Amino acid sequence: MTMPIILPRQEAPVAAIATPVGVGALAVLRISGEGVFDIAQKVFRKKNNPNFRFTASKGFRAHFGTVHDSEGLIDEVVALVFRSPNSFTMEDMVEFTCHGGPVVVQHILKVLLDEGCRLAEPGEFTRRAFLNGRIDLLQAEAIGEMIHARTESAFRTAVTQMQGTLSLRLDAMRELLLRSCALLELELDFSEEDVEFQSRTQLQEELAGLQEELHRLVDSYQHGRLLKEGVATVIAGLPNAGKSTLLNVLLGEERSIVSHMPGTTRDYIEECFLYEKTMFRLTDTAGLREGGEEVEHEGIRRSFKKISEADLLVYLLDISLESYLDEVPLIRDLLERNSNARMIVAANKIDLATGSEERLQKLRAATGCEVCALSAAKGEGLEALKRLMSTMVEGLDKLHEASVLVTSLRHYEALRNASDALANAQELITRQAETELIAFELRSALDYVGEITGKVVSEEIVNLIFEQFCIGK
Ligand code: GDP
Structure with a gap:
């Protein structure tokens, strides 16, 4: 179990480029922390106002001027002032919008570092927002998910999470658990007197309600994952069926080596493509074939694992072979x-293939599956295949769009652990076990739920989460 830790408030001024590297119309640099107004003062001159002072500026004010180093002017910029606590990090912040050339941006960054800022670590701004209590861990992660969202639905889910819908539910759960824990622990204090502060029947009812909600959230992960990561699609088939060729045309690039030798796709690779609104995460599997070399055995084992985890299977076979029906089993x-x-x-x-229509009919009858005709090499039937793939999974990723969804493996695992601890507590109550044991399980459940929003979380987990962010966020 994770112990609560006091996380340090980080206040040293940090700077980062907030926009992507490269040429653009504009770029943004941001500084945050103690003393950033003094640092900004040293590098910025407001147009037509030599007496301008950042320390005297109101929050949410934009000032037009220039940024200088010891050798002279670097660029014309707009400096946007945020006063603590009304900023993203809750600290004093200044955002400089300058022209979007990489040299300009690096130049301004260097001046800010020379004047006393430290280069921000990846995710440090969001991390500060979390440490200062403006957002919880769940919302911080949602910001990352929103930035990286590849589909409209994934984006919408992240926005809902960022607004704190899931956080509110988890907080309510925690409150209920806390109250029960407190009552049970009070009983322990009075253990000599054999009192019951909370009737076990009532406790059972409350826990059953919580368990139901936990199950709902745990179950939503399947859809949440789909939204975020796309439909896990496996292209399976015997060696030489054309799997690599199909993968390449679907992705529109030469991703895996296409070869004439059976059994050359040794490993699997994963890539995504978007068809209309659905994202497919494709795995090119090793050819399914018994025997062969060691390497391929390992590949086949992994293919079967991927197959068992897939949402959609596309079985590819060479219909021109006389033996095409041998693959039905x-x-x-x-x-x-x-x-x-x-x-x-x-x-x-x-x-x-000759007599292809008859072959397709036979295949349909023998497998009972949706069958479509394809020439991966010529691109024929490709559009129909994509449409079929899309229809087959229709609804899968839209089902829970409006409701609260769990999209992260970290949250899913914590919720499952909480649910297990709760189940233990329920079982203990049924067996009329000692209060101490029940209280222990409820505490565990409480900690697991707290891990998600960051109420109870180890520094290690916090570090792991923010390391995945980009610099400047
Ligand atoms: P894999 O082993 O299943 O990945 O199969 P490959 O994609 O490496 O394809 C095996 C061979 O079949 C290659 O020579 C491809 O060019 C060829 N091939 C793939 N699809 C087609 C197709 O639709 N028509 C024809 N004529 N050849 C194809």
């Missing part, structure tokens, strides 16, 4: 390995 086997996945059989190399 393999297709059935895959369906058994993952009964949750949707399956499409793509009959590839249709350009080489």
Whole structure:
């Protein structure tokens, strides 16, 4: 169990470029922390107002002027003032908007560092917002997810999370748990007298309600993950069926080596593509074939793992082979390995097949799956395949768009642990176990829920989360 720790307030002034590297119309640099107004004062001159003082400026004011170093003018800028606590970090902050050339930006950054700022670490601004209590950990992570969102739905979910909807629910849960814990611990203090401050029946009812809510959140992860990461799609099939070729045309680039030798796709790679509003996360699997070298065995083992985790399976076969129906048992086997996945059989190399319509019919009848004709090499049938993929997963990523969703593995695991601890507590109450044991399980559940919003969290976890941010955020 993680012990609560007091996180230090970090106040030394930091600076960072907040916009992406490269040429743009404008770029933004930001500084935050104690003394940033004095630092800004040293480098900035307000147009037509030599007496301007940052320390005297109101918050949310923009000042037009120039930035200088010891050798002279660097650029014309707009300096935007934020006064503590009304800023992103809750500290005093200044944002400089300058022209977006990389040299200009680096120049201004250097002056700010020379005048006393330290270069901000990745995510340090958001980290300060968290440490200063403006946002909780969940909201901080949502900012990162919003920035990295690749689909509209992922973006919407992140925005909801940033607004604190999930945080509010978790806080309410924590409050309930805290109250029960406090009452049980009070009983322990009076253990000599054999009193019951909280009736066990009432406690059971409360815990059942909490458990229901926890289960709902845990279950929402499947959809949350889908929204964030895309539909896990596996292209499976025997070696030489055309999997690499298909992957390449879907992604529009040469991603994995296409080869004439069976069994050359040794590992799997993962890439995403967006079709209409759905994001597919594609895995090019090793060819499914028994035997072969050691390396390939390992590849096949991993392929089966990917298959069991997939949301969508695209089984590719070479329809021009006389033996195409021999693969039907393999297709059935895959369906058994993952009964949750949707399956499409793509009959590839249709350009080489004779009597293809009859072959497709037979395949449909033998597998009971959606079958589509394809020539990955010629790009024929590709649009139909993508449309079919999209229809097959329709609804999967939209189901929970409006409700609160768990999208992060960290949150999912913490919620599952909380739910397990709660289940233990429920069981202990049923068995009329000692109060001490019940209180212990409730405390664990409390800590796990607290881990998510950052109420109870180790510094290590905080570091891990913010390291994933970019500099300047
Ligand atoms: P993998 O082993 O399943 O990844 O198969 P590859 O993508 O490496 O393809 C094996 C061979 O089949 C290559 O020579 C491809 O050019 C060829 N190929 C793939 N798709 C088609 C197709 O639709 N038509 C024809 N004629 N050849 C194809």
